[in-house]
Amino acid sequence: MLSAGVAVTVLAGCAGPVAGVEGDQRLQVVTTTPVLADLARHVAGDRARVTSIVPDRGDPHSYEPSLRDVRDVVYADVAFSNYMLLEEHAIIRTLDANLRPGVPNVSLAESAVKYAAEIIPLVENVNLDTVWLGLRVQGSGAQHGATRASQVQVTATGMDGPGQLTGYLTESFGSLRVYFDSGDGLGRADSVSLPTEAHTHMSWTFSEPGVYRLDLAAQLAVTDDAEPVDAGGGTFTFAVGVDPHEVADAAGAAILDQGHADLAVDLDTGGLVVVADETAAGHDHGADAAPVQHTYDPDEVVISVPNKALAPVPAGQGFGFLGRADEQIYQLPQAVLGKHVHGEIDPHLWLDVRNAQAYVEIMRDTLVAADPAGAGAYRANADAYLDELTATDAYVTERIASIPQSRRYLVTTHDAFAYLGLAYDVTIAGFVTPNPAVEPSLADRRKLAETIDNLHVPAVFLEPALAQRSSVLREVADDAGVRVCSIYSDSFGPDAGSYVELMRFNADSLARCLT
Missing domain, CATH: 3.40.50.1980 (Nitrogenase molybdenum iron protein domain)
Structure with missing residues (x-):
């Protein structure tokens, strides 16, 4: 069976203009999601063929592109993604790796700001009994030539502590993906890959009380075939079932014991840090205060895993890597179900109709530039649809009011x-x-x-x-x-x-x- 990469090489290798899929001579437009495809069809009308990589009832957070999707991308004249890390990274990589040179590749959420769209920071739920700990990549990595298709691999290279440490992800429908497991030693397999400017949630477990020190190292792969670049390393300290103050006071460190924090790769400084909500470090500004992030060097902070984090190992063979069923372990739980990799801005802009109107205006202007002969049709279609969206916005406002x-x-x-x-x-x-x-x-x-x-x-x-x-x-x-x-x-x-x-x-x- 041909891999997607092989199929792409064959299709994209043709020189000169590319005819539409199945001989369709209209403008070929590919979008990442059904919502974007619907908006684009209202603007394009009969002048373009619009396809969506994610099917109508698919989940853009988890969908894996098929060879048919790759073909649609190769033949596309225009591509629209939402981005702000809404889509599964494989979707973005499929677009960026397979579009022909010069084809417009528009990230709508970022572009919409220029069209008066309003964006909202993605505020994490901090109503947790223990710290909510994830992994993050921050910084653009522009000095290395990184793009949104680049990947950062974080690897656990060593661990010192009294028991077993694991870091794992619970995916949709309960399937598990183990990233770090010191039970059988740490090696290249103890790693996780993230896009640039993203973070992910995960669970962390510890089999015995005591102090654990975890060594992490990061590498940046600018492209699939490029030699990875060293992105730094760091050692992170966990106080598990013991007094974190004794550990922190000895090192003159802060204690993280609640709220949201990430072990982060900083591509701009070339090192690993801890990024935490300010309230998680003990600077409480009240329940209504907006979260303020603080960055710590790894040796400046101790992550507390208290006794209330004790939980039994679930029954079922899938959790055997944690220990025997019903055996008590310490766990910092994954607070969001499934593979949930995202950035700092809530990407679901279209749930405010006025933001969807900004998307339509971007699509109109992009299609006019790609197909000037159809400028009149695109503008007329967009004007009519914008009127329909204005009526929709009024309807939603009235019903909810x-x-x-x-x-x-x-x-x-x-x-x-x-x-x-x-x-x-x-x-x-x-x-x-x-x-x-x-x-x-x-x-x-x-x-x-x-x-x-x-x-x-x-x-x-x-x-x-x-x-x-x-x-x-x-x-x-x-x-x-x-x-x-x-x-x-x-x-x-x-x-x-x-x-x-x-x-x-x-x-x-x-x-x-x-x-």
């Missing part, structure tokens, strides 16, 4: 609705993302039930594409006697086959279920 303010709370499974909340005055009450392979504790269920009860939330909302990951939310909602309703963000489904239908359905669902 009909919900009493005291009931305008959204509890869902996916951190995607900040734009909807800001634009239409909906309070985002929380995201429920339990590990589907582990039965949540009674405390977890009680906390969720109390949130629903304290806010008098009449309904919770599940995305149809993520419904199978949300059994606990369903069960707690049933126990509390509240409704379980649908909402859409990244993909289409039975109730929404276009962007306008998606926004109108969401407004109707919120109004119906929260009123």
Whole structure:
């Protein structure tokens, strides 16, 4: 079977103009997601063939491109991605590696700022009992020629401590990916790759109490065939089940014991650091204060793993690498389900209709530049669609305004609705993302039930594409006697086959279920 790379070489090797897929002579437009494809079709009309790499009910966070997708990219005359790390990195790499030279490759979220779109920082949920620890790549790496298709590999090169240390990811539907495992020694396999300017969540476990010191090293691969560049290293200290102050005071270090923090590769300075919310380092400015990040050298901070982090190893052969079933280990849990790699800006801009209008204006101007003969048609199509979107924005505003303010709370499974909340005055009450392979504790269920009860939330909302990951939310909602309703963000489904239908359905669902 041909690999995608081989197929690309054959197709892209042809010299001269490239005819459209299957002889289609129209402008060939490829997008990354169904939402973007729908917007593009309204602007392009009959003058272009528009395809989406991610299918209508697919998840852009996890979709892996096929050879057919590669072919569409090779033949494309224009490409639109959302980016801001919305899409699975394989999708971005497929675009950037296979588009012909000179083909417009537009990152809509970044470009939309010039068209008056509003962007929102991606604020992490810091309501956790222990520190929420991930991995991050920051800095552009421009001095090395890095692009958005570049990759950074972080490898665990050594560990000193009284027991076994692991770092692993729980993916969709409970499948596991182990990144670091000192149980069988550390080597090249103990590594994880991230795009530039991204970070990921993960779980960390420790089999025995004591002080652990983990050595990490990073390499930057600018392209697939380039020799990796050294991106620095560092040693990180964990105080597991022991007094972190004794460890920190001896080193004159700060203690991280709550909130969000990342072990980070800084491509601009060439070293590894710890990036933490300021409140996580003990500088509390109140519940309503915006998170302020602080950067520490590894020797300036101790990561606390308290005794309340003790948890039993789940039954099932998939967790055998952690130890025997029901054996107690210390765990800093992964706080967001699935492979969730993203940047510092919430990428779901289109859930504010005015941002979608900015996307349409970018598409109009890009298509006019790519196909000047169709300029009149593109402008007319865009004007008509912008009017439809203005009417949609008014409809969403009116429907959500009909919900009493005291009931305008959204509890869902996916951190995607900040734009909807800001634009239409909906309070985002929380995201429920339990590990589907582990039965949540009674405390977890009680906390969720109390949130629903304290806010008098009449309904919770599940995305149809993520419904199978949300059994606990369903069960707690049933126990509390509240409704379980649908909402859409990244993909289409039975109730929404276009962007306008998606926004109108969401407004109707919120109004119906929260009123």
